[in-house]
Amino acid sequence: MAPIKDYPLRYALTGELHARPFPTLSAPATAVFLAIKQPKDAASRDKSADLAHLRALLDHYGAPRPDATATHYFGELGKYRLKWEQHTEFVTYTVFRDDLSERPFDPSEFDVFPDYWLADAPGGRITSALLRIMPRPETDETISARLRDWFVPESLAVADVLEGMAVVASDFRIDSSGHMRIAVFADPKADCRRVGRIVQRLCEIELYKAASMVGFAMVRDIGPKLNALDDQLTKLMAGMRGPASVAEDTLNALLDISVELETLAAQSAFRFGATGAYKAIVDQRIAVLRETRFRGQQGLSEFMMRRYEPAMRTVQSAERRLETVSGRSIRASELLRTRVDVDRSAQNQAILASMDKRADLQLRLQHTVEGLSVVAISYYAVSLAGYLLYPVAEATGIGKGLLTAAVTLPVVAGVWWMVRRLRKHLE
Template identity: 60%
Template sequence: MPPIADHLHRYALVNELHARPATKVVPPGVAVFLAVKPDTGAAKRDRDKDRAHLLALLDRHGAGHPAPEATHHSADIGRHHLKWESHTEFVTYTAFEQGLPKRPFDPASFDVFAEDWLEQAPGARLTSILFQIETMPEDRAEMTAKLQDWFVPESLAAACVLDGTAVIASDFRIDRAGHIRMAVFVKPGTGGRRVGRILQRLCEIETYKTISMLGLLRARSLSSQMGGLDDQLTQLSRAMNTPGTGSDETLEALLRISSELENMMVESAFRFAATGAYEALVHQRIEVLREERFEGRQSLREFMTRRYDPAMRTVKSTEARLTRLAERAMRAGQLLRSRVDVERSAQNQRLLESMDRRADMQLRLQHTVEGLSVVAISYYAVNLVAYLALPVTEPLGLSKPWTMAALVPVVVLGVWAMVRAIRRKFE
């Protein structure tokens, strides 16, 4: 080997490309498929419980255990070959058995999973499938007769796949035993790995189709809530244009609506994103089958176009509507903030005008006080100056009253000049 260190995850990344290999299936035979998903959602799935449930099944038949971190495992349990896979939201079990039962789609084929073991499953059944795998007869009329007998004609989808290698058919309905029925007629000489890949693709189509429909349930549950919030947003928008409407009450109502919308978006974000991913996988798995029309029947693609795609469009439209509502709430909040800013500006303007009036009144009062101060100071100043001037004026024949009378204009003018100088200095 070259003298260079490998990346820490090099082998894990390469091995991921070869994970979940298809099982070799030789017709005729039957296969049963079970997908289990917790009702609480992917975020609360307990992988340890899923592994313990798998080990309980393996221990019943004395089969070996997978590696601790394995995401897929294959083992022989009695006359069945078991394939287990762990996915993000669910786990799947597929059991293959050689030979055909006495009657097609016999519910007894599902007995490979014991009832007490099923009761202990860490979740609920997402979907289950019964496969009838037969060799393709030379007479197509024989296949057509079987399909008419096994499936509901109105919902039946059938197609030749992989360049005529096999004919697949299903009505995607749940039968009386609680399972989806799927038939696979394989052309003689087809390799077992190719047959296994066909079954694997059909299991993936049914599982991804079913789990993506959970998004439709979420969309329907949100529709009524969004309708009420839409009406409330419309009323709030109209109220903002009505004079006299309190901004505080409007803001409180808008915050409540925005909070509800945000919670709805957070709670549905994972489900809607997963629905989009699973929808893409469903169409990709159908694409790789390279379908061709069989006896004028609708293909799986046509079935999905008519029955499945409208549900997915509903999910997408609900998600888009929820986003638009959140954007409307945001724009309404911006408008309300602008309205509040204008109201506050008007209040501030009125406050400034009031402050100006008070300042003008204070200035006038100050001028009045200054005048009174000049009079008071002058009164005392005249008396002080008179005491200094009387010794000089009395020998000259001026009496005290005349001396004080002569001093009043001079003292008042001097005091007024002093006060004015002090005010100018501060200004």
């Protein structure tokens, strides 16, 4: 029996599920996270430039290069370990080191990325973070004291995650060196894979939070234009009520508004969809951490509810509003089409009435012409009858005038009867 053929992408699709494993980490350790986004849209993004930028970093450390089709990479960079991932809109670099600097969140930790390499990036930094992974102290008061020194208390979000396996904290602010700060106090008994998953999820929360906020910035940009189009459409629809409005002028103005709305919808469709997807990932990553409150302070979900959710609701509201205004534009077009149809129907009725009037006049004219035709035909018929009966008149001695007078009435009656019969036959 011949073996069954595999679908060409079977192994590639299965391998994709296992291509990006979580890192393995144990406290103490340091992680440096960097995400770079090209200014272009995802459809026109040059992914080869991202791969070339990765190769430049690997060449700097003398590390082996990935193949030309790689979308992820994990390898050694001297005393560091690098995890690189290529996403739809951005690439991420996460560098791990199995020790801690003396100074918490030392900006020099970011020096793992050379300055010339950062300057040649094919896009801009959308976010970067320094993560400090430490053994969990014996008392929670020690953690609280460190957090007060490292973070802004007003914005601090801290939580006990995974049934006490770690305490994670961040204020989600950019410090003076340009990075986010994230602290992880891992239980010494925690498995290194579990610690790696915690760190990976924290990086993803920061990444997708920053990426989804791009949609919020877009909404701020298109907001004034959408307001202006909404006002124009409202005034246009209000003007359609008056009998003096000209359908052609209204149609041209409505077409201009519809084109601008469709352009806005096309330009923002990808960003709206991406923002919704990123928000869902943020919510899911926080949920899987199974956080509990730490010493009565706000957790990650509470911080997001107060600071992040309002921005996402603004994006969702703008998306719904754009759909609503576009729907109003469509309904206005339908109303205008109805009005044009009604006006056209009235014009057709006026034309039909005019045609009926002309047909009636034509019928009257036809009857008039018909009477004149009887006279004309009768005249020639009497003349012909006279020529035919003149010999009889000479034979009988009757005068031509008398004979013509005698023939006239029968000839006129006969012609009138024949014309009438012909008209009835035609009708």
